[in-house]
Amino acid sequence: ETGVTQSPTHLIKTRGQQVTLRCSSQSGHNTVSWYQQALGQGPQFIFQYYREEENGRGNFPPRFSGLQFPNYSSELNVNALELDDSALYLCASSSPGQGGYEQYFGPGTRLTVT
Amino acid sequence: AQKVTQAQTEISVVEKEDVTLDCVYETRDTTYYLFWYKQPPSGELVFLIRRNSFDEQNEISGRYSWNFQKSTSSFNFTITASQVVDSAVYFCALSDNFNKFYFGSGTKLNVKP
Numbered sequence: 001e002t003g004v005t006q007s008p009t010h011l012i013k014t015r016g017q018q019v020t021l022r023c024s025s026q027s028g029h030n031t032v033s034w035y036q037q038a039l040g041q042g043p044q045f046i047f048q049y050y051r052e053e054e055n056g057r058g059n060f061p062p063r064f065s066g067l068q069f070p071n072y073s074s075e076l077n078v079n080a081l082e083l084d085d086s087a088l089y090l091c092a093s094s095s096p097g098q099g100g101y102e103q104y105f106g107p108g109t110r111l112t113v114t
Numbered sequence: 115a116q117k118v119t120q121a122q123t124e125i126s127v128v129e130k131e132d133v134t135l136d137c138v139y140e141t142r143d144t145t146y147y148l149f150w151y152k153q154p155p156s157g158e159l160v161f162l163i164r165r166n167s168f169d170e171q172n173e174i175s176g177r178y179s180w181n182f183q184k185s186t187s188s189f190n191f192t193i194t195a196s197q198v199v200d201s202a203v204y205f206c207a208l209s210d211n212f213n214k215f216y217f218g219s220g221t222k223l224n225v226k227p
Contacts, residue, residue, distance in 0.1 A: 033215070042118075042205050042217035043159070056214050088157060092215075102149060103215060105159040 004093050004106035012112045013081050021076040021109045023091030031055070032074040033103060034066060035090040043090055049074055078111075086113045116141050118208050120218035127196050128226050135191045135221045137206030143167075147209040148182065148189045153220070154202045165189065196225045 005024045013019050025032050031050045035043035045058035049068035063079040072093070078085055088110050092103035117140040127133045139148065150162040163173065165182050173180050177194045193200055203220045210216075 035215075035217075040219075042120075042207075042219045043215070045214055045216065048214060058214075090159065092159075102161045102164050104161065105151075107156070107158045110157075 004091060004104050006089075006091050006106040006109050008109060009107070010110045010112075012114065015081055015083060015113055017081050018077065018079045019081060019111060021078075021089050021091075021111070022073065023076070023093075023106060024073045025091075025093030026104050029093035029095055029104070030072045031094045032068055032072065033092045033094070034074070034076045035092065036060070036085075037088040037090055037108070038084075039087070046076070081113045083113050086111060116143075116146075116208050116210060116216040118206050118216055118218035120206055120221050122221045123219070124222040124224065126224040126226065129198060130195050132192060132194050133196050133223065133225075135193075135204050135206075135223070137189045137191065137218060139187050139189065139206070139208045141208060141210070143210055149207040149209065149215070150180065150189075150191050151205045151207060151217075152202045153205060159205070162191075193223075196223075198225050198227055201225045 004026050007022045033048040034046040036046055037043040046060050047057040047066055048055045052068045065077045068074045088108045090108045091106045094103045095101040119138045146167045148165045151159045153159050163180055170182050179192045181190045201224055203222045205220045206218045208216045
């Protein structure tokens with residue numbers, strides 16, 4: 001069983017640029033959630049995708065957007081990068097449907113905005 | 115609104131000591147789920163346990179035990195006879211019925227030899 005994978009591992013961007021982060025969900029999981037984890041903080045929910053549709057969103061501006069593909073992999077796009085966007089971005093996948101299923105996390109993408 | 119509070123920012127213990135990590139949550143939902151995750155220095159969150167709001171039974175898994183008390187909205191985690199490999203950041207999380215997770219700010223545990 002393949003776990004959750006994310007790419008790239010590390011990324012350095014300049015303020016104002018755009019970035020795309022990628023996530024492959026664990027086999028059998030059709031729900032993908034994205035989190036932002038600033039240094040020394042807990043992960044903050046960005047949004048969730050279920051069967052290619054956005055299924056809830058946290059308190060993040062519209063310049064954070066996402067996609068989910070038919071194979072349930074997902075992308076997180078961030079436009080007009082700001083210094084505060086520097087963080088670890090975590091992707092998590094879970095079993096379909098009901099609440100309460102544990103989310104399986106990928107290793108994360110470390111984004112640095114200079 | 116959902117909220118998880120982990121008041122202990124950092125705890126240091128000597129190997130073989132017992133340590134309890136506190137977690138207090140807030141929710142208006144009657145159905146919810148509580149989790150503990152471990153984040154070692156590598157960064158990947160590792161699932162430890164899940165509890166639903168209807169199951170207040172405490173659980174023990176090896177050196178780990180969890181105490182869930184709805185009356186005080188707490189879900190505390192105890193490590194017995196701590197080991198250096200237990201050093202990590204531990205997160206408590208609350209999930210609503212739609213599988214969105216709300217994490218606390220984490221407790222960094224340092225276990226010294």
